[in-house]
Amino acid sequence: xxxxxxxxxxxxxxxxxxxxxxxxxxxxxxxxxxxxxxxxxxxxxxxxxxxxxxxxxxxxxxxxxxxxxxxxxxxxxxxxxxxxxxxxxxxxxxxxxxxxxxxxxxxxxxxxxxxxxxxxxxxxxxxxxxxxxxxxxxxxxxxxxxxxxxxxxxxxxxxxxxxxxxxxxxxxxxxxxxxxxxxxxxxxxxxxxxxxxxxxxxxxxxxxxxxxxxxxxxxxxxxxxxxxxxxxxxxxxxxxxxxxxxxxxxxxxxx
Amino acid sequence: xxxxxxxxxxxxxxxxxxxxxxxxxxxxxxxxxxxxxxxxxxxxxxxxxxxxxxxxxxxxxxxxxxxxxxxxxxxxxxxxxxxxxxxxxxxxxxxxxxxxxxxxxxxxxxxxxxxxxxxxxxxxxxxxxxxxxxxxxxxxxxxxxxxxxxxxxxxxxxxxxxxxxxxxxxxxxxxxxxxxxxxxxxxxxxxxxxxxxxxxxxxxxxxxxxxxxxxxxxxxxxxxxxxxxxxxxxxxxxxxxxxxxxxxxxxxxxxxxxxxxxxxxxxxxxxxxxxxxxxxxxxxxxxxxxxxxxxxxx
Numbered sequence: 001x002x003x004x005x006x007x008x009x010x011x012x013x014x015x016x017x018x019x020x021x022x023x024x025x026x027x028x029x030x031x032x033x034x035x036x037x038x039x040x041x042x043x044x045x046x047x048x049x050x051x052x053x054x055x056x057x058x059x060x061x062x063x064x065x066x067x068x069x070x071x072x073x074x075x076x077x078x079x080x081x082x083x084x085x086x087x088x089x090x091x092x093x094x095x096x097x098x099x100x101x102x103x104x105x106x107x108x109x110x111x112x113x114x115x116x117x118x119x120x121x122x123x124x125x126x127x128x129x130x131x132x133x134x135x136x137x138x139x140x141x142x143x144x145x146x147x148x149x150x151x152x153x154x155x156x157x158x159x160x161x162x163x164x165x166x167x168x169x170x171x172x173x174x175x176x177x178x179x180x181x182x183x184x185x186x187x188x189x190x191x192x193x194x195x196x197x198x199x200x201x202x203x204x205x206x207x208x209x210x211x212x213x214x215x216x217x218x219x220x221x222x223x224x225x226x227x228x229x230x231x232x233x234x235x236x237x238x239x240x241x242x243x244x245x246x247x248x249x250x251x252x253x254x255x
Numbered sequence: 256x257x258x259x260x261x262x263x264x265x266x267x268x269x270x271x272x273x274x275x276x277x278x279x280x281x282x283x284x285x286x287x288x289x290x291x292x293x294x295x296x297x298x299x300x301x302x303x304x305x306x307x308x309x310x311x312x313x314x315x316x317x318x319x320x321x322x323x324x325x326x327x328x329x330x331x332x333x334x335x336x337x338x339x340x341x342x343x344x345x346x347x348x349x350x351x352x353x354x355x356x357x358x359x360x361x362x363x364x365x366x367x368x369x370x371x372x373x374x375x376x377x378x379x380x381x382x383x384x385x386x387x388x389x390x391x392x393x394x395x396x397x398x399x400x401x402x403x404x405x406x407x408x409x410x411x412x413x414x415x416x417x418x419x420x421x422x423x424x425x426x427x428x429x430x431x432x433x434x435x436x437x438x439x440x441x442x443x444x445x446x447x448x449x450x451x452x453x454x455x456x457x458x459x460x461x462x463x464x465x466x467x468x469x470x471x472x473x474x475x476x477x478x479x480x481x482x483x484x485x486x487x488x489x490x491x492x493x494x495x496x497x498x499x500x501x502x503x504x505x506x507x508x509x510x511x512x513x514x515x516x517x518x519x520x521x522x523x524x525x526x527x528x529x530x531x532x533x534x535x536x537x538x539x540x541x542x543x544x545x546x547x548x549x550x551x552x553x
Binding site: 216 | 321323324358385387388390394396397402403405
């Protein structure tokens with residue numbers, strides 16, 4: 001496997017760009033030329049081929065790396081279901097929207113609704129792994145049905161909103177109302193968190209499965225998993241009691 | 256052929272194809288790893304009477320286990336795949352799920368044949384169980400009074416080999432036991448194998464069927480019983496007064512051959528007259544371990 005396709009912004013963006021169609025469906029077997037023809041929707045100027053906005057070098061062969069000031073880019077890797085996508089920088093809103101497979105690794109921050117369900121839909125991610133190495137905006141992983149969202153920095157309000165299943169792991173502090181309205185699924189908080197009032201404290205214990213999950217996050221993604229996370233205790237809150245109540249918040253505790 | 260004065264008979268061990276699963280048990284400390292492992296592998300010497308053959312393959316350091324805790328690797332074997340699935344669920348459910356702090360993982364992740372284990376045990380959770388998919392593998396978190404029991408949903412199975420063996424023919428019971436202990440110690444370190452009998456040693460080797468009761472599957476191997484030398488067609492040299500058998504099962508034939516080689520080499524010392532092996536004329540089991548060929552490779 002080569003180093004993959006590198007997409008570098010030709011010139012700084014002056015308007016928002018929707019990249020939801022660039023990596024939708026099958027893309028790992030496409031050539032760089034074929035991918036270059038996929039449309040980008042510019043907020044004012046309308047559709048343009050990816051190749052006009054980004055300079056593409058290499059061939060995908062399962063991997064793609066985006067480089068440049070990407071904060072005006074929305075919905076990158078929406079519906080992604082295969083391959084490894086790396087973003088060197090920060091993204092706008094709805095990165096990895098309804099991710100279905102593969103990996104989206106954002107080395108900077110992600111805007112609101114990373115890995116969330118499309119607006120108007122209850123079901124969001126159905127697979128794959130979304131790694132945000134910086135901070136994430138509000139509603140990361142909202143509506144997740146399956147898969148993994150990791151926020152290495154701070155997560156905005158309502159992370160894991162309305163989760164149906166899956167995992168949201170937050171290394172930094174979690175904003176208000178994490179896991180609100182979740183049916184199932186887990187919000188794992190390694191930093192500060194205040195569970196919503198519709199969650200009920202159950203116990204403080206050592207969940208063995210977190211050792212597997214966190215060891216993998218440290219090994220595969222180099223995320224800052226510490227021995228205290230592996231060997232420590234977690235406060236378990238069940239919720240959302242206003243919903244099915246089969247979800248949980250596992251909050252690391254120094255006690 | 257002689258090794259340190261011990262005659263190696265020109266014969267072979269006849270072994271069978273079995274289904275094998277490798278179970279990895281972890282726990283908070285070695286105490287509880289061992290507690291679960293001993294119960295899981297208890298009463299599992301022979302499929303004839305126990306439905307399953309099992310043993311501890313080796314201890315695992317925390318660096319070798321999926322959850323970074325101390326662990327052990329166990330091989331569990333049956334004659335068929337369906338039976339193996341039942342035995343895994345029964346035994347893990349009764350001996351590992353019940354044991355404090357343990358978790359249970361598949362030790363054959365590359366095996367394509369897979370049977371449900373956690374997928375059956377999860378029902379103990381009475382609807383409160385949760386599944387988690389980590390790195391593409393599904394696990395079940397079953398709530399228990401202590402906390403949670405974590406078990407992998409499916410376990411891999413392979414075609415393994417059961418019934419590798421050799422017989423230690425000795426001048427005295429002490430000599431036979433000393434040789435058997437030395438052999439079992441040497442074989443315990445062999446990867447991919449287990450010794451399913453107590454201490455790795457069998458004193459009651461069997462023959463197929465019975466002289467008197469037609470329904471019996473197996474009965475005492477009278478040809479190798481020193482006390483019957485005068486009343487049966489004995490296979491024992493005159494100087495032999497005690498015989499012990501080592502039985503070894505494994506994930507494949509080369510593992511068994513390697514284990515037998517180490518065991519026979521260790522067993523050949525003072526007081527041992529000969530090393531022989533149990534077979535059924537070569538018509539029942541597809542795996543034949545010729546003693547002299549094995550030892551020629553030492």
